[in-house]
Amino acid sequence: MTSKTTNRTPEPGFGALGIDPRVLDALTALGYEEPTPVQRATIPVLLTGRDVLAIAATGTGKTAAFALPLLHRITPSASPRTRLSALVLVPTRELAMQVAEAVHRYGKPLGAGVVSLYGGAPMEQQVRALKRGVDVVVATPGRALDHIRRKTLHLDHVACVVLDEADEMLDMGFAEDLEAILGALPATRQTALFSATLPARISSIAKAHLRDPEIIQVARPVTAPGETAKVRQVAYIVQRAHKMAALARVLDVEAPESAMVFCRTRTEVDQLTETLVAHGYRAEALHGGLSQDQRDRVMKRFRARGSDLLIATDVAARGLDVKHVTHVVNFDVPWESESYTHRIGRTGRAGREGVAITLAEPREQRTLRSIEAATGQAIEIGAVPSVAELRTRQLAKLRDRVAAVLAEDDVDRYRPIVEQLAAVHDVEDIAAAAIRLVARASETDREPEEIPSVVPKGGDRAGHAPRPARQSRRDRAGKVGGAVAKIYIGAGRKLKIRPGDIVGAIAGEANIPIDQIGAVQIGDRHSIVEVPEEKASFIIARLSASTIKGKKVRVRRDQA
Numbered sequence: 001m002t003s004k005t006t007n008r009t010p011e012p013g014f015g016a017l018g019i020d021p022r023v024l025d026a027l028t029a030l031g032y033e034e035p036t037p038v039q040r041a042t043i044p045v046l047l048t049g050r051d052v053l054a055i056a057a058t059g060t061g062k063t064a065a066f067a068l069p070l071l072h073r074i075t076p077s078a079s080p081r082t083r084l085s086a087l088v089l090v091p092t093r094e095l096a097m098q099v100a101e102a103v104h105r106y107g108k109p110l111g112a113g114v115v116s117l118y119g120g121a122p123m124e125q126q127v128r129a130l131k132r133g134v135d136v137v138v139a140t141p142g143r144a145l146d147h148i149r150r151k152t153l154h155l156d157h158v159a160c161v162v163l164d165e166a167d168e169m170l171d172m173g174f175a176e177d178l179e180a181i182l183g184a185l186p187a188t189r190q191t192a193l194f195s196a197t198l199p200a201r202i203s204s205i206a207k208a209h210l211r212d213p214e215i216i217q218v219a220r221p222v223t224a225p226g227e228t229a230k231v232r233q234v235a236y237i238v239q240r241a242h243k244m245a246a247l248a249r250v251l252d253v254e255a256p257e258s259a260m261v262f263c264r265t266r267t268e269v270d271q272l273t274e275t276l277v278a279h280g281y282r283a284e285a286l287h288g289g290l291s292q293d294q295r296d297r298v299m300k301r302f303r304a305r306g307s308d309l310l311i312a313t314d315v316a317a318r319g320l321d322v323k324h325v326t327h328v329v330n331f332d333v334p335w336e337s338e339s340y341t342h343r344i345g346r347t348g349r350a351g352r353e354g355v356a357i358t359l360a361e362p363r364e365q366r367t368l369r370s371i372e373a374a375t376g377q378a379i380e381i382g383a384v385p386s387v388a389e390l391r392t393r394q395l396a397k398l399r400d401r402v403a404a405v406l407a408e409d410d411v412d413r414y415r416p417i418v419e420q421l422a423a424v425h426d427v428e429d430i431a432a433a434a435i436r437l438v439a440r441a442s443e444t445d446r447e448p449e450e451i452p453s454v455v456p457k458g459g460d461r462a463g464h465a466p467r468p469a470r471q472s473r474r475d476r477a478g479k480v481g482g483a484v485a486k487i488y489i490g491a492g493r494k495l496k497i498r499p500g501d502i503v504g505a506i507a508g509e510a511n512i513p514i515d516q517i518g519a520v521q522i523g524d525r526h527s528i529v530e531v532p533e534e535k536a537s538f539i540i541a542r543l544s545a546s547t548i549k550g551k552k553v554r555v556r557r558d559q560a
């Protein structure tokens with residue numbers, strides 16, 4: 001093996017896996033520095049053409065693990081009728097769009113054509129795209145079958161099929177559709193099955209449709225007890241769109257003396273650094289795209305407390321040991337528990353308590369739970385601080401700053417001003433006005449807004465790791481056993497609704513124990529909450545007859 005020293009490849013990692021050099025360029029552009037564990041294990045096997053059964057949850061990098069190898073099969077110059085070489089089946093429309101977007105990005109340098117097919121969208125447009133010819137189809141099973149039956153999707157040249165989130169697809173009732181699609185594919189094709197869990201139904205699909213698969217499960221090593229004992233661990237569940245704002249809010253409220261923020265990609269590091277600097281922080285970026293010299297300078301400044309926030313990728317921060325780090329922030333859930341403990345081990349040094357903060361997307365809660373199981377420690381689920389909490393914290397900071405001046409500085413120079421003003425004003429009013437002046441200096445033009453956090457989903461599905469004993473109130477508020485109904489409530493962020501308001505209204509008005517209320521999602525003008533199916537009608541009736549935050553709102557079953 002030749003080792004590459006050019007700047008083209010992200011790190012030796014991806015190149016060594018045998019990926020097309022043109023695709024490596026795309027990965028560099030995306031800021032990927034090294035393959036994730038599931039990618040390292042899966043890509044070489046898929047490239048040999050062998051079938052794979054991989055146990056991997058969202059957030060592990062599984063999409064690239066199957067998408068990169070399938071790009072090796074594509075034939076963009078073939079005729080539209082014979083061009084389709086890969087089919088990816090996914091459970092939902094959102095995932096279809098997301099996976100198609102990923103394949104498109106990775107495959108751009110190869111001229112790969114990708115289309116996503118899902119229900120609820122007009123057929124004609126999808127048919128037109130298929131007629132023009134594509135290399136990869138990403139589809140939900142129902143819509144894929146629709147196209148197969150209408151003969152608008154031709155599978156005869158498909159060389160590889162991927163079942164992504166296979167357990168979800170079964171849970172959503174797609175078992176028969178999957179059987180039909182798999183039966184319609186060429187027998188010689190390669191099959192890759194990705195699933196977060198391995199229930200018996202998945203094993204039997206694998207037995208029936210995979211040929212001598214390599215089974216890949218990326219082990220999550222157990223961490224020595226006590227290694228992270230002095231670290232308070234908290235996670236905030238937020239939609240991707242709110243992550244930046246949530247990070248800024250959490251940092252504003254936590255006011256870390258010195259923090260390391262970990263991101264997955266160089267691009268993310270750069271964006272985050274820019275945003276945080278604009279937000280008034282002394283933040284610096286550290287990633288593999290910088291020269292050794294630049295990296296040394298950044299680390300030196302951080303050690304000497306010349307910067308407060310170090311925004312880094314894992315690779316760049318490897319081996320970096322800084323004693324005074326008070327907070328470690330995971331802007332994304334790390335790939336594996338080992339990397340999580342490694343990151344958070346950077347705080348809580350020398351007997352001081354450290355804080356580890358993780359921002360997780362709703363889909364990543366399972367990964368969070370497996371980290372808890374591997375480390376044997378609970379990660380508390382917090383609500384992103386509200387504007388009111390932010391203001392309380394800002395006032396407390398102001399008070400501390402004034403107290404510090406009173407304790408240490410000579411203020412005699414300013415006494416004459418106080419004396420002059422005191423002739424007409426109350427001394428307390430004068431003091432308050434002076435503090436107002438200080439506060440104004442750090443105010444920004446934009447009014448802070450509420451940032452919605454999602455109440456965790458706790459549905460106990462087969463196969464996921466058990467929860468450690470300590471649970472926060474919000475954790476418990478996520479469990480809905482049995483059949484689940486979604487209720488639409490016509491009030492959201494614009495009315496300053498928070499998950500607690502919804503949970504409170506249902507618990508109070510319909511007398512439902514909060515541990516039976518599931519995930520709550522707050523949109524701009526509406527909210528969706530999961531409740532037990534058998535209580536849904538009763539809850540709708542009670543909420544319709546009452547008010548939320550003093551307002552009458554529309555309540556009905558969610559039809560999405």
Ligand code: AMP
Pocket residue numbers: 031032033034035036039057058059060061062063064264265
């Ligand atoms: P997935 O588990 O496929 O949903 O991927 C989670 C996220 O990780 C996506 O935003 C990917 O773009 C990103 N990602 C995947 N592989 C890598 C990698 N090797 N380095 C950095 N980010 C990655």
